[in-house]
Amino acid sequence: xxxxxxxxxxxxxxxxxxxxxxxxxxxxxxxxxxxxxxxxxxxxxxxxxxxxxxxxxxxxxxxxxxxxxxxxxxxxxxxxxxxxxxxxxxxxxxxxxxxxxxxxxxxxxxxx
Amino acid sequence: xxxxxxxxxxxxxxxxxxxxxxxxxxxxxxxxxxxxxxxxxxxxxxxxxxxxxxxxxxxxxxxxxxxxxxxxxxxxxxxxxxxxxxxxxxxxxxxxxxxxxxxxxxxxxxxxx
Numbered sequence: 482x483x484x485x486x487x488x489x490x491x492x493x494x495x496x497x498x499x500x501x502x503x504x505x506x507x508x509x510x511x512x513x514x515x516x517x518x519x520x521x522x523x524x525x526x527x528x529x530x531x532x533x534x535x536x537x538x539x540x541x542x543x544x545x546x547x548x549x550x551x552x553x554x555x556x557x558x559x560x561x562x563x564x565x566x567x568x569x570x571x572x573x574x575x576x577x578x579x580x581x582x583x584x585x586x587x588x589x590x591x592x593x
Numbered sequence: 594x595x596x597x598x599x600x601x602x603x604x605x606x607x608x609x610x611x612x613x614x615x616x617x618x619x620x621x622x623x624x625x626x627x628x629x630x631x632x633x634x635x636x637x638x639x640x641x642x643x644x645x646x647x648x649x650x651x652x653x654x655x656x657x658x659x660x661x662x663x664x665x666x667x668x669x670x671x672x673x674x675x676x677x678x679x680x681x682x683x684x685x686x687x688x689x690x691x692x693x694x695x696x697x698x699x700x701x702x703x704x705x706x
Contacts, residue, residue, distance in 0.1 A: 581695065
């Protein structure tokens, strides 16, 4: 079955540093979505990427979809303590019964 | 516009009892998904439903677990004869269309003693 991988599972950065994480799929995706879950909270939708090579920005967050539509990246510029949480990518394959397959997520901690 | 609602937020059950988790999707959403999350684990897909239909239950254990989304009322995830391994956070999400972003509820934290 389809696998979506996020490695590593944890990352610690100093406040103000940049942070990049990657998401890799075993199959070609029709779209990829990113979610953020704060500690004790629930996942919240951040962005959806659909086109090959697509880049979208949200303030200090930059999301990119790979050319082959099998991987994606999330880059945070100048991290802040409010960026703490777990970031999940979720890939969807085309098909009659497509569903989102979530990666295990990367938990980001930011040292003030 | 109320978001996805789940209740109860916390549920404690003894081994062998039944757990019933409810989810009301966002207004206008007809697609409902249930996920299970263990501590420090990702979200594991369980089941995808549309009104009155189970579309995909490939992630749901064959025994003791069932889900429904009736024409009227919330979606229900039912776990019969709970065991300690069922302790987890159960999230429900809804979307307006199958490929669109999913909106998650606050989750139900199930503890089996």
